[in-house]
Amino acid sequence: MRIVFAIAEADPFVKTGGLGEVGGSLPGALQRQGADVRVIMPKYSVIPEDFRQRLEHINQFFVPVGWRRQYCGLEELIYNGIRYYFLDNEYYFKRPKIYGDYDEAEQYAFFSRAVLESLVHLPEFKPDILHCHDWHTALVPLLKNEFYAKEPLYYSLKTVLTIHNLKYQGIFPREVLTDVIGLRETLFTEDALEFHGAVNFMKAGLLYADWITTVSPTYAQEIQYSFYGEKLEGVLQKRRESLTGILNGIDYEVYNPYLDPCIVSPYGTSSQARENNKNDLQRILGLPVRADLPVLGMVSRLVDQKGLDLLSFVMEEILMLDVQMVILGTGDQQYEEVLQGFADKYPAKFAFRREFNDELAHKIYAGIDMLLMPSRFEPCGISQMIAMRYGVIPIVRETGGLKDTVIPYNEYTGEGNGFSFANYNAHELLFTIQRAVRLYNSDKSAWTKLQNSALNRNFSWNSSADAYIKIYKSLL
Template sequence: MLSLSVTSEIFPLVKTGGLGDVTGALPKALASFGVSTRTLVPGYSNIRRLIKDQPPLLVFEDLLGEWAALYAVSVHGLDLFVLDAPQLFDRPGGPYVDEHGQDHPDNWKRFAVLSLAAAEIAVGSLPGWVPDVVHTHDWQTALTSVYLRHMDCETPVVLTIHNIAFQGQFSAALLPLIGLPATVMSTDCMEYYGDISYLKGGLTTSNMITAVSPTYAREILSPRFGMGMEGVLNQRKHILRGIVNGIDSEIWNPATDPHLFTRFDQKTIGLKRLNKTDLQNQFGLDNDDGPLFAAITRITWQKGMDMLAEAASEIIEGGGKLIVLGQGDKALEQTLVETAQRYPGRMAVKIGYDEETAHRIHGGADSVIQPSRFEPCGLTQLYALRYGCVPVVSRTGGLAETIIDANDAAMSAKAATGFQFDPVNTDGLRHALRRALEAYASPRHWRRLQLQAMRAHYSWERSAEQYAALYNMLTHRRSPARSKPVRSLHS
């Protein structure tokens, strides 16, 4: 089976969060189930270097008024289609924001062009390669299915929601500029409070919708977590599935991780303390026997970083230390930095993100904290489990799905892997931190938690099998003959 995955980011080439990790790992895992995936990605500056001196497979003279070319490249075990439209994607900053942290003003066009290119590939514009199924991710590529339906193409589309808070909402005045008819400006397609929403367009035209955990799939049907899309999702809940994300167990493996000071596994977990010492030296923290907590996260309200700033004193007064790695809201960044300044030798904050430091934190910290107010899946806690880094998490979304709370029953059953807290507020977080500090005070209990965490199995194998089953179901449902001839919007 041939699958076309369409995404705005993919690890290790471009990543701002879990989306990139998923789109980088899932194609490899799907191969074991007979699915061959090509991933369409924008030609950002670093990706354009991969196609240097190569001939294009296809040239688009007019994609919404823009010239673009399509290239094929294989790198890091991934088969990619690269959409080279330098005027849209080869620019300073990140995938969505400029070098000053502001949204690119033409994001509406950049990701409409990417989606339209995907639709053109799906209808056969590329000789010799036509996918059996298309898999889109979040609002940035959700327009693909809208374009396909207006090309009278029945190729099934799966849309995965990684975070429904981001919806691609733009002025309805842009509708003529993205090449779609006025009929999509309706409540059963793209109309959203007088604007257009790319995500809503995808939700209303895809054949299957997945969320990145079963709990999140249930949560987004409610006003609290649906972010205004709960009505649309309830109308389509018969095609909504929750499939928990996995992790790339080759990249995230403490026994082979090249970023660690000392590698270890379940049998040699005692070596983890050497990584802890190295990590504390790197961040200028005291080298004592107190527990080392860490947060590797976007620094935002969603991630509960304001609560962590308030609860940091619980860790410090309990004899612990804290490292925060991440970036996001400037005011919250400053709050965390100022908090760390009050606790020299006990708390450190590094604004920014890099993979090597993230690996070293997992390898050396005793516990990772994720106090998210909502969390579709979360991957940090899964990486932490792999490294015997006991998670402290809020009871929401994928965090509730993947971490077993260290209550008395779970500890007696030798099943506990971390600490959950609810209600999701500062008091709840403080209570969970106190529980973690108490557990750490008993080396025997803490070691048991670490080993139980490391035994948890969250590779992509089971999740990929579920996606492959969805693909097969959708392609078998597809009628052998199309009701209408497929046409390009530009034919």
């Protein structure tokens, strides 16, 4: 089975979040199941120079973008046994950031069309499945049908679209349809790409992909209703027979508490390891070194989706508890300023780092006792899975992948691997934190059992890869 991943980012080349994690981890898991997987992504200028110097030029061709014909170079790098192909066009990809520019519609319309054009140039490789990810490549199934359907390489090619976060859809002005994408005006209808007077890239993928997946079973159900559907719930309800939720995994080699080079004391038979990592984290962040206090942590984008409005509302009450707290991340200025204010007010209780720092993130996962994820919505979430891999107890809202991965603690049976609350309410978050802190302080044996339950959950990519293989086989 020959599979091409079309994706905007992949770790370790470019990663801004969960999409990059999937691009870097899932292809290897699929390959271990016997598939032949190739990944196609843009050659961004922000890719580290040591990777860029190792790229091998394979071919070059021109890509139609509306009335334009744009150069595209095809370059290859084999990394961890996977062939990664990079599409080179400096006009579109030599930029200081990969998202958010004024011509993003043209940038990713070029990428989508270039993915399809590149397939004929892949050496001795005829794909069976073209697996597209998020809005950046959601045009691909439609473009295949419009421009390539009768060509031998393409007519048997099946397309899969994975929704990583439905909130981001690629919505652009009407003229993009003909002038940039080069599609016919008749597709600007409610049954096709029209979306409240604009053009919607994600909608194209939802309508034209042979199969749709999203990154957790609960999120697949949620997005068929208006609260989570981002105004596309009607389309998703129509395609529900071709919609599957498959939980993401995490890379067990990258997130391995027994071999992690970022932490001071890798886990082993010694029960002292977690305390050593906790003490190290406290020292690094300038917090008093106290093994008796529970440390709460968060590694996150600081945006509404992640529940920062709830957290801000009860932050004072949380810091009045006998706890310490650590937050690492960047995001909306209002939340950065609020958190910095609390860090200034409570320097002995709260450390805030306004940055993206992968090494510090590993130290946080290894050093905290509880992870906060009070998300408004969470398609899958990886922080809670990484946390449990390190024996950290997650405190989450019951939504999307959080609901699928965190089993709430039952004080009567001792079952569970975390704490959760149902309603998007600041005081429900506070009460859940208080309950977790109370258990930590009052019953060490119950807490240890909870930690072991978290540690023993398996969030590797194996079962997810198996589910994707079944979908690919059903399409073929």
